[in-house]
Amino acid sequence: MTLQPIKSTKSGNPEFDEASQKELAKFLEGENAKMRLQQSIHTFTDLCWDKCITKIGNKIDRGEETCLVNCVERFLDTSLFIVKRLEETRNQ
Numbered sequence: 001m002t003l004q005p006i007k008s009t010k011s012g013n014p015e016f017d018e019a020s021q022k023e024l025a026k027f028l029e030g031e032n033a034k035m036r037l038q039q040s041i042h043t044f045t046d047l048c049w050d051k052c053i054t055k056i057g058n059k060i061d062r063g064e065e066t067c068l069v070n071c072v073e074r075f076l077d078t079s080l081f082i083v084k085r086l087e088e089t090r091n092q
Contacts, residue, residue: 044075 016024052067053060060068 040079044072048072048075 048068048071052064052071054064
């Protein structure tokens with residue numbers, strides 16, 4: 001990213017031209033999307049780990065593995081359902 005300030009304001013903060021502002025907004029939107037994805041991953045990792053892992057050992061047994069897979073899939077299904085429903089509501 002090559003944002004070049006046009007000038008500094010009295011407070012010392014730089015002012016950017018319109019193209020730079022759009023580039024910065026696009027960059028920030030991408031970073032926010034990454035942050036939301038990471039938060040979701042942490043959320044379902046914590047939730048599913050607590051729900052499925054019953055004993056700490058060297059290996060995850062088959063039942064725990066199946067539980068983790070199902071838990072994550074249900075979490076993703078639910079998240080997608082909610083997003084779609086919110087989009088439908090917003091478009092009405």
